[in-house]
Amino acid sequence: MKKTDKNTLFKKLSKMASDAKEASRRLANLSTEKKNECLRSMAEALLNNKDAILASNKKDLKMAKDKGLSGVFLERLSLNDKRISEMAESLKELSKLVDPVGNEIKTWSRPNGLLISKVRVPIGVILIVYESRPNVTSDCIGLCFKSGNAVILRGGSEALCSNSAIYDVLKKVILDAGLPQAVINLVKIADRKAVNALLSLDQYIDLVMPRGGESLIRQVRDRSKIPVIKHYKGVCHVFVDKAADFAMAQRIILNAKVQRPSVCNAIETLLVHEAIARDFLPTMIEALQDARVEIRGCEKTRKMVKGIKKATDKDWGTEYLDLILSVKVVAGIDEAIAHINGYGSNHSDAIVTQDEEAADKFLKQIDSACVYVNASTRFTDGYQFGFGAEIGISTDKLHARGPMGLEELTTYKYAIKGTGQIRE
């Protein structure tokens, strides 16, 4: 790429981000009623333009097939009537959720009479870098719009026709409502340098959320001058304590591993208390194998159940995203906690136990976003938590942890009312 082209690209994106900042100030003060009305119109517009969106999606699918991309990839990329209806439904649902903007988190007065309010406000401009799912386009536009944030979307180049079609439909709604177009933005430049240019624009963009595989997320983190909220991966655990209800443990483990193995809140490692391992593990492993799960075990596991592959040190930190489970027998709860904090990804981890003291210790000492007692890790999800919507899951510790909904897309400011107070 020539230097002039690079400058042109940077100028174009810089203008987009600066316009988004400007537009975000308008959006931040838009009434809830007006936002909800727009969301309903967006939903309707998607349904009315279904054919055009599907036609654009066909173009993407053809190109992806010509490139020889995998079946899984094509599945993620493809839209159909049902998926478009679901996108529209999500937008309608968002219109019904409580608007967090303007909410007074707390208000107190000082001895000098100052009245201090901590008030929820939008973050400002949010950049989303994502991969091939076109529904992310409308979901993120809806979530950012409802929470009063301008959004800049940068989807995978393989989905560019689909994303553009969806975006153009929603942009028309924004313009028809008399709002500045720059409240929603789609980067239609396939060049990868576009992402790097965006990640340097910290004077305009307040937050970047990368969604996709670990390598995409690491690239964004390494390049970004803008604060990033993310999760690299989910290496989740179930620990079966010596005081566990075996039937409950088996039900939870099967659910957490098998129900949907390709997601971040599925478990990758099972830890079992030594005192009950011999009674619990053989039946458990049989049930997992019946569900076509490949087991990789520690030495003790392999002595109890024959014909099991050996787990290496690498296994304990691996997110299989597949029907594979590593299994380790531990001396007790302390070893289980140390293992999870050492090898885990601070995402979601569960203990199965009837012992309240053990449950309490696990809840306190496991350093993860979501810590479960007697429940499946698969519940780490904005909808399951009752947030109504989710823009992602954070394993970071700053700003937001775990499932992120509308509230997590806001920050706060202090509004201070006085009657002429000065500082002595």
Add this chain to the structure above:
Amino acid sequence: MKKTDKNTLFKKLSKMASDAKEASRRLANLSTEKKNECLRSMAEALLNNKDAILASNKKDLKMAKDKGLSGVFLERLSLNDKRISEMAESLKELSKLVDPVGNEIKTWSRPNGLLISKVRVPIGVILIVYESRPNVTSDCIGLCFKSGNAVILRGGSEALCSNSAIYDVLKKVILDAGLPQAVINLVKIADRKAVNALLSLDQYIDLVMPRGGESLIRQVRDRSKIPVIKHYKGVCHVFVDKAADFAMAQRIILNAKVQRPSVCNAIETLLVHEAIARDFLPTMIEALQDARVEIRGCEKTRKMVKGIKKATDKDWGTEYLDLILSVKVVAGIDEAIAHINGYGSNHSDAIVTQDEEAADKFLKQIDSACVYVNASTRFTDGYQFGFGAEIGISTDKLHARGPMGLEELTTYKYAIKGTGQIRE
């Protein structure tokens, strides 16, 4: 520096950070009572070791004088009986504040019976990079300790003897209490490469807070793989609306500019509504000049008051930290808001007005951490807000905004209690 030396440095710091992470897990679960007891012992130990600390401080002062450092610098660096007593007093005060750790932010149950609690927990390991004030050493140790965070301190090389003396006294208290030393850490390596090495250790360190001049903060931000919370500078404003009480406006402006001009919450620019500028400005400027403030005005200001220096575009974005004030006459509140959001630093800005509608508009549309109506910007301060302590002020939007106390040194996790729930 030879490559082997660099590797040794990196290994040493990496070990320090990894030990701090380990120790932070212990500290996270320490009882409030035990923490308070340690804080009281720390206060006592500082007083008992006053002479040794003052002797070390003398060494730093001699070296700084020999280097020819400025009087302001020496003043910041120097300790005396009173300053050490204040440091001890702060630690005692911290022992009386409410412990945020373990606080249930909210708890709710789901239709399937899951009980979800959002619970405050420490952030983990916090790195503080600061300049020449030795009292920051004990203040930060106290704040991080009370909020359950391990801390790594990296002060300016000119204060190394003083910081080491303070640290060694507090470390002894930690060891005497049977706690791991690594809950508090001081980097005693003067080499600047130490900071860069620390900023790469994001697997162990959860947050970095740079405290000092803008160039130090920019260096940290540019180098860091760890999330940074910061404020570069405070370009704060007072806007005098057409419906202002003139006497109140004058009192607030004098306080915000003159009471302590060297701090980030002092104002740098005064904006005045055109409709009252002719009546208000001449007297105001005279009062400021009487207080030895140099005025730099816009064209309109210079027409109303003779003999004033011209403000350039650069002035509007400058943090003088001195008795200098830029003054601009604006057409109305919209221009004032656009000016503040455009040139300001999102720190603290005030409107003086008796018009509730104008006040409300200003509160809503100014994109700053602290927005004031009829009060001085000088109140942006943890103590003034009633937080009892302050580790810094954030102009960032993520995690924490404005003055940061103990609560802002925590994050949360979700503790979920079930009775065997699995996901359908």
